[in-house]
Amino acid sequence: MAEIKKADGLVDWLDQRIALRTLTKVLLTEYWIPKNINFLWAMGVVLAVLFKILVISGIFLMMYYKPDINLAFDSVNYTIMQEVEYGWLWRHLHAVAASAIFLVIYIHMFVAIYYGSYKRGREVIWLTGMLLFMTFSAAGFSGYMLPWGQMSYWAAAVITNLFGGIPLIGEELVIWIRGNFVVADATLTRFFMLHVLLLPLAIITIIALHFYALRVPHVNNQDGEILDFDAEADKYKAGNKKESKVIPFWPVFLSKDIFVLSAFLVGYFYLTFFHFNFAMDPINFDPANPMKTPAHIYPEWYFLWSYEVLRGFFFSSDLGLVAFGIANVIFLLLPWLDRSPVVAPAHKRKGFMIWFWLLIADLIVLTIYGKLPPTGINAWIGFVASITFLALFFALPFITKAEAKNASKGA
Amino acid sequence: MGMTLGGIAAIGAGASLYAMKKSWDPLPSVISAGFTTVDLSPMDSGELRTVEWRGKPVYILKKSADMSKCADRDVQVGNDDYSVGVQICTHLGCIPSYIPANQVFKCACHGGEFDACGKNTFGPPPSPMEIPPFKIDGNKLVLGEEGPEYLRLVGKA
Incomplete structure (x- = not known):
């Protein structure tokens, strides 16, 4: 054990006991971030802040919310919205943040795809990130059930019913998940538990893993350049801040991040106070x-x-379910579907660039037609877009294999 | 030593998982509420009744003489023919309503139609309305139990 001396202040007292100064260095002042990045690299911090807003607003909602089918609807729409002072504030902050967090997750995710930040040592960052997308999806779904309105109920009925498509155990599984033959009180209470305890706990754990996974491979940069972080850090510490290609996380990187965050929060609070209705379905x-x-x-x-x-496979619900299952896990496999070792922004990878924008366009088409009734021509457009989605992921290994061949020829 | 500790820990973990699984199961009160008994004797010919079974609407239609019979879906109780089905559209789960004049079920959501036998005849529904498990007990229909008549209809026996 180290020798404990009389401390010359609180910081020193803590430093002798929990190595506070070393901890600050490792986590903040000597955690190195590349200079060559843009505002799209600020999404991680934006997400962390949105998650904090969700937790804090959630705590206040939980003080008055009642997870019981006879009380839930009124506890939200009467107690929280009418009686509790500033109850509306917590609800609108929570609902708008839940929607906004998915927008930022999608940006974060597609920035990673665009710049190739999911491969060459960064696979674990990608995997934990996709796990966060899944746990956030589950949290969004379970939270949507809680106000116990018509959309809450029927979304819960349709989504839990999906498990019925699993061979052999499907029907039993649906009843087990619901705790009843239909979505009922038992369902509401257990999804309440998932929403306020188990899922947030899982999310916090995976966030810690996600951050930790960044430490060894470090943050990617705009050109996919491989940096010698130790050498660049030494330059910075020696005072050659201009020549060094890295900056410390705190205070340099965060000061820029906080600017982006502020710009984002202006939009977020505008939505919360003036356009919260987009997150509130009238049904x-x-x-x-x-x-x-x-x-x-x-x-x-x-x-x-x-x-x-x-829904795209409108003629067969089984095929639709299989496609839906694939769609939900296919992104996890991205680091292995991409067969090319090239880490570079998409605009420097010809075939991949086309693939990337086709995927974005297809996802936009799917999103638009997902909202429209699936009748007539809509059903066919949905079908083609669904097939395209699967085909794109099937094609990716071939596109990137060709790129890998060209790259090795060029070298 | 390590094996013993690991073995006992594994048994404990398995037992805990089992308890967790069972805690998520539907409660006995829920299971016992999963049966609905309907007395068919007071029904008039051509009359449709909707009963609730496991939170879902189930229709029972006593067929009149002018209605077509379908051997593969009708339930014979005594000398009468009944059409029984879960009154939920097989398209997206809406509840179609019965129109006695045309002897069809019409779904307001997307215009799907089912005939008096519960078979899809028009629009987006991909399959006939589901037949709930039932048992015939004299003049009574017990929903939720699989009787021989039910097994015959769904082709299991």
């Missing part, structure tokens, strides 16, 4: 009624693309 202001289905059922915007893949 969900009717209390849940198991005997009456709303004319159209559709998920929140961020699930529309996968919902459309599910």
Whole structure:
């Protein structure tokens, strides 16, 4: 054990006991970030702040929310919205943040795809990131059930029903998940538990892993350049800040990040205070009624693309379910579907560039048609877009293999 | 030593998982509420009744003489023919309503139609309305139990 001396202040006292100064260095002042990045690299911090907003607003909602089918609807729409002072604030912060966090997750994710930040040592960052997308999706879905309105109920009915498509155990599994033959009180209470305890716990754990996974391979940069972080850090510490290709996380990188964050929060608070309705489906202001289905059922915007893949195979619900299952895990495999060792932005990778924008365009088409009723021509457009989605991922290994061949020829 | 500790820990973990699984199971009160018994004797010919079974609407239609019979879906109780089905559209889960004048079920959501036998005849529904498990007990229909008549209809026996 190290010798404990009389401390000359609180910082020193803590430093002798928990190595505070070393910890600060490792986590902040000597955690090196490349200079050659742009505002798109700020999305991680934006996400961390949005998650904090969700936790804090969630705590206040939880003080008045009642997870019981007879009380839930009124506890949200009457107690929280009418009686609790500033209850509306927490609800709108929570609902708008839930929607916004998916927008930023998608940006974060497609920035990683565009710049190739998912390969050459960064696979674990990608995997934990996709796990976060999945746990956030589960949190979004379970939270949507809680106000117990018509959309809450029927979204829960349709989504839990999906598990019925699993061979052999499907039907039993649906009843097990719901705790009843239909979506009922047992379902609401257990999804409440998932939403406020188990999923946030899982999310916090995976966030820690996600951050940790960055330490060894480091943050990627705009050109996919391989940096010698130790050498560049030495330059910076020696005072050659201009020549050095890296900056410390704190205070240099964060000061830029906080600017992007502020710009984002202006938009976020604008939505919260003046346009919160986009996150509030009017159908969900009717209390849940198991005997009456709303004319159209559709998920929140961020699930529309996968919902459309599910519906796209309109002639066979089994095929749709298989495609939906593939769509939900295929992104996890991206580092292995990309067979090329090249780490560079998409605009420097010809075939990949086309693939990337086709994927974005296809996801936009799927999202738009996911909201429209699946009748007539819409059903066929949905079908073609779903096939295209699967075909793109099937084609990726071939496109990148060709690129790898060209790259080795050039070298 | 390590093996013993690991073995006992594994048994404990397995037992915990089992308890967790069972805690998620539907409660006994929920299971016992999963059966609905309907007395068919007071029904008039051509009359349709909707009962609730496991939270879902189930229709029972006593067929009149002018209605077509379908051997593959009708339920024979005594000398009468009944059409029984879960009154949920097989397209997207809406509840179609019965129109006695045309003897069809029409779905308001996307215009799907089913005939008096519960078979899809028009529009997007991909399959006939589902037949719930039932048992015939004298003049009573017990929904939720698989009787021989049900097994015959779904082709299991």
